[in-house]
Amino acid sequence: MRKLNIVKYTVKAMKAFFQGWVVAILVIAAAIAGNIKTVIGQDVKKENFLLAQTPINADELELAVALPELAEVMLKGGESSSGRVIGIDAQGQALSIRRNDKTTTIPLSQIQRVVFKNGALVYRSNGRQIIRGERDRPTGKLVTWSGIPLNTFTVKNSTQGQAVVKLKPPVVSTEQLQGIQSVARNRQYVVDEIQFNSQQRTITILAKPY
16 A cells, blocks of 8 residues: 555656646747747848848948928028928929928928927837937937939838938948948938028938937
């Protein structure tokens, strides 16, 4: 009888031991699967972000830039108008802004400059938000790109302020182009100000990386 009890106790102990191992293996497998999913998700987001920084050739870069959701358009007559920049018409030489579901079109020849509000919400190319001046601060100095042909700047997504600009010499040198591309690999250029030259059909962009 005593031997039988010992056998039963041994069987129970072994059963509990193996059940514990099974649970441990399942927990480890779930953790590994979760980590793999997280890494894949991060890689996809990173890949989508990097797709916006596309080198067209060795001397040209299609760069994603972010436009904060609120801009103030300073007019040459001293007046101003504010809203979200939703488009720039290179052919019609006009800027379109929207506020309270109302769209206003302003001739570029009347615009002195467009200044984007520091506290306005900004979206990265991967959809993540930037709050300038509060949570997020620039990771580099202000850069100025002058003489950009107007037809090389395009607003791709007006809701999130996603735009693309093509940079190449003589606007920026080949060395500067490589530096910009290096910065844009893991940071987002956010536009601070835009200026227009309607006679030369060019645009000047002031931006900082975040």
